Amino acid sequence: MLKLFYITNNPDIAAAAQSAGVDRIFVDMEYMGKEERQPNMDTVKNHHTVEDVSKLRGVLDKSELLVRVNPIHKDSKKEIDDVINAGADVIMLPMWKSAEEIKQFISFVDKRVKTLPLLETEDARLCLDEVLEIDGIDEMHIGLNDLHLNQGKKFLFELLTDGTVEEIANKIRKRNIPFGFGGVGRVSKDDLLPAENILAEHYRLNSSMVILSRSFCNTSNTTDINEIKRLFAEGVKENKEFEKMLENQSESYFEEKHKQTTDIIKQIVSEK
Secondary structure, three states, X not given: OOEEEEEOOOHHHHHHHHHHOOOEEEEEOXXXXXXXXXXXXXXXXXXXXXHHHHHHHOOOOOOEEEEEOOOOOOOHHXXXXXXXXXXXXXXXXXXXXXXXXXXXXXXXXXXXXXXXXXXXXXXXXXXXHHHOOOOXXXXXEEOHHXXXXXXXXXXXXXXXXXXXXXXXXXXXXXXXXXXXXXXXXXOOOOOOOOHXXXXXXXXXXXXXXEEEOHHHOOOOOOOOHHHHHHHHHHHHHHHHHHHHHHOOOOHHHHHXXXXXXXXXXXHHHXXX
């Protein structure tokens, strides 16, 4: 089963997600350079804080607490120390572009929590072989949003069909490092690119983790915590049931599903 991440700094929503079986609650402290990279885009731009990490630590006893810090900067060591002291279990480093930055990150963490570099630039993709020789990388995530922008693509999931994700995934898998990519919504929804197709790609590529998208449980549409609990419980249950079906499928099933996914993505791109 894929590890499920959900981004929130709200303790009540975090508790609801944990109760439904979400494996990691994701506090997003990254803000440096994000507006410049994603201007006028309907993307989530959080500015969570160390205080949010402490608040969520107080309600989580099953789910791990993942924190995305800022890219390496002059105060990175203090920022990382602060989030570890506040209770983080895993730290994600975004927008790295060199092996040297990964070495700095691992040194700053100093084996106190798990490390999770977020590969989301062409520079990172090009130096990946060197990076994977470094000890201390516990997991890796492929960030499709910034990476597709960096490559000048129109749609983030194009990277599933042009060989980019496959190339990266094959390299990471050879080092026995758990990895994931992108986000996913709920199955049984009438989305342009259905969650079923995205989940099939995770299984085809032997991914281990995925971020639940904003649409999975859009908490900006309701403040009723009981409704939020219901949406999480139903959504996680349905997605996991679909995953159980995927576990028993043949290689030919995934080949056919990948072809279908490619056709859907080509259609989406042609209409942009």
